[in-house]
Amino acid sequence: MEKHRRHTTKILIVDDEPDLRKLLTDYLEINGYVVMAAQNSHEAIRQIEEHPDLILLDINMPEMDGLELCRKIRNFISCPILFLTARVEDTDKISGFRAGGDDYIQKPFSIHELGARIEAHLRREIRSQHKTSVKFSEDLVIDYSARALYFRDERIPLAKKEFDIIELLSTHPGMVFDKERIFEKVWGIDDEGDSAVIVEHVRKIRYKLKEHGCDDRIETVWGVGYRWRKS
Template identity: 55%
Template sequence: MTQTIMIIDDEIEILDMLKRYFSLEGYHVITAAGGKEALQKLSKQPDLILLDINMPDIDGLSLCKSIRDFVSCPILFLTANTEDSDKIKGFGAGGDDYIIKPFSVDELGARVSAHLRRENRSKTKPRVLFDGQLAVDYLERTVYWDGKEIPLLKKEFDILEVLSQNPGQVFDKERLYEAAWGLDGLGNNSVVAEHIRKIRAKFAAVGAKQYIETVWGVGYKWEKASVN
């Protein structure tokens, strides 16, 4: 089945260039020259969204926040902002990746392909219960502590999924980024740390035990706990 990519950017040249590239790669491409037009076309249910941050009508961060509750597909930001703080804002808004302009279309294509592979992988994993209280449903992508849902964003669940399926195994930040994003994680240490911080805060908010342990100077691991 042909997968659909939505490209949202106010620069018509970029829209045209990316539409040609991804159409030749075999994707169905929907374009929107701004946030308002994108909102009108989201009913087409894209499999992945490429979203420019700096747009005059609705900025990409605001648009991402407003659609993330009903759009579960990967959202990849396209932006000229290069600071780590900007990346953290992007991931905090619900984005899944951060592509710096100017970019190589081949690298962008590889990132798109990697995200779609993760989305399309077989979802046959069962619901797993840790210590009788923490329930992780890998099919529904939901987490509950003692019956109370812990609301995780997409990438937060991806990180939890990688760690919880490999209890006791230490992941350095680069390997964890690569495992969760499907790409080379060099230089993304702050992104991983910010996601881990948010996961821990959400666990703490419902009184849940903290399963993600910091291995100082190395990375993170999931505590070896009893699994029912």
């Protein structure tokens, strides 16, 4: 089953270093993935039409860099984007998360660690695409099909957008979403509004959780956004 799934999983590599592209391509193909490769952002945009399941994206590229490309394609694709970069400063990571990236892989990296990270992100995607009732602790249950949140078997009443925010964050536990991206995911990129509305909705969610005796599950990542606390 796992082997069959890999043979249908497409990974796009975007890097201007030919040797690294070949190394990654060989490793991923040996492990059963379908691999696409691009040496610059313009080639990558054409490859995006093939709907990759995951993107490995170098930040330091000529013409359009990886951050700019990430911002550009996030309007059209929701698959995991893993940055390949030598940059490790917190400010660089914040920029990457704000641009829509999901993870950072520091160069030089262990090819086996990279493979494990890829697997982890793909498993997370599968879990989010096949949502069922998910119990995050002994007392808190989120029923995605019924769009309901329960704490100690008591339903917590939520407005539609409040549940939408919980659904987005809880299906990607530990992943940081900035307010702009939450707004785009929940309200849609064509909707008019201020991302500051996210702050008010999160405040209401936290109030309702506290009112029912439930600990706050939404963590504020200062200067970046919000994430669902891992249990």
